[in-house]
Amino acid sequence: MAQLMTDSTVLATVRARDAVTWMKDAAVAAHRGDLHAPARVRADLGGGALVVTAGHLDGSWYGYRAYDTFGLVTGEQVVVVHDAETGRVHAVAIGAELGPRRTGALGGAAADVLANPDASRLALIGAGTQAWTQLWAIAAVRDLAEVRVFARDQGHRAAFARRVREEHGVACVPATSARDAVDGADVVVCATTSPTPVIAAEWLVPGAYVATLGPKQMGRHEIETGLLESADVVVTDSRAQAVGYDPPSTIVGTRVEDHLVELGAVLDGAATGRSSRDEVCLFYSVGLAGTEPYLLAKLAGLD
Missing domain, CATH: 3.40.50.720 (NAD(P)-binding Rossmann-like Domain)
Known part of the structure; x- marks a missing residue:
């Protein structure tokens, strides 16, 4: 079963120094071509838009983040990670914390x-x-x-x-x-x-x-x-x-x-x-x- 992470889970789990190290690793992986990270995609839906960013780490996972521009207040974001070999959903994060921490x-x-x-x-x-x-x-x-x-x-x-x-x-x-x-x-x-x-x-x-x-x-x-x-x-x-x-x-x-x-x-x-x-x-x-x-x-x- 996929792991579900809420804002409280993210806050209890993420540590700043670890997150910085992981983002350094991600940036280097993107530079080397191991992390495939195309530019964001925006779908205008009338009254707002759905924005999706996606990535694939070779040999490990692929996933995406989706958020919207409806309303004056930013809503919850959804982040999903799939196992790259099986396609199984490995983890889902719902909330407003993971994106800003990233x-x-x-x-x-x-x-x-x-x-x-x-x-x-x-x-x-x-x-x-x-x-x-x-x-x-x-x-x-x-x-x-x-x-x-x-x-x-x-x-x-x-x-x-x-x-x-x-x-x-x-x-x-x-x-x-x-x-x-x-x-x-x-x-x-x-x-x-x-x-x-x-x-x-x-x-x-x-x-x-x-x-x-x-x-x-x-x-x-x-x-x-x-x-x-x-x-x-x-x-x-x-x-x-x-x-x-x-x-x-x-x-x-x-x-x-x-x-x-x-x-x-x-x-x-x-x-x-x-x-x-x-x-x-x-x-x-x-x-x-x-x-x-x-x-x-x-x-x-x-x-």
């Missing part, structure tokens, strides 16, 4: 390879679920001394800062502006739904690591194209998805399009990531397909 772990993997080893000051722009899981994963790969969080809602940022202090034991303060949050930070994570840029390139200190999780399409993007152009290194978890947006992503037509490298290639030593302390490194997070079933397979004990 995204957080990919962010932690990128931060571990692209942020300076002694980076300890984290700025979070956004105080939602994605910001939380980024913190959860980054705290597993860096010894954080200070966290600053900015969100437009004063109550949300205050509650987020309190939760960080209580659950992670890290000093965290709600910032009064995005610029105040970013000032002096060596790790910056943008996790918003903003259609306009929330940070500026000139705010960054030399050597900063920046991750963008939010909108990144022409006419709707949370970081300015100038930051893309000025970054010394730009890495994504899936080039196919990064250049395959409709409308086009912000990298299309820029110098970045020709120099964009994949996280798996950097982790595998086939591409260069950070090469000096003062380089500004940007992680262009798009969500490598196949990584949700990859995480579920690991949690369910399927190699």
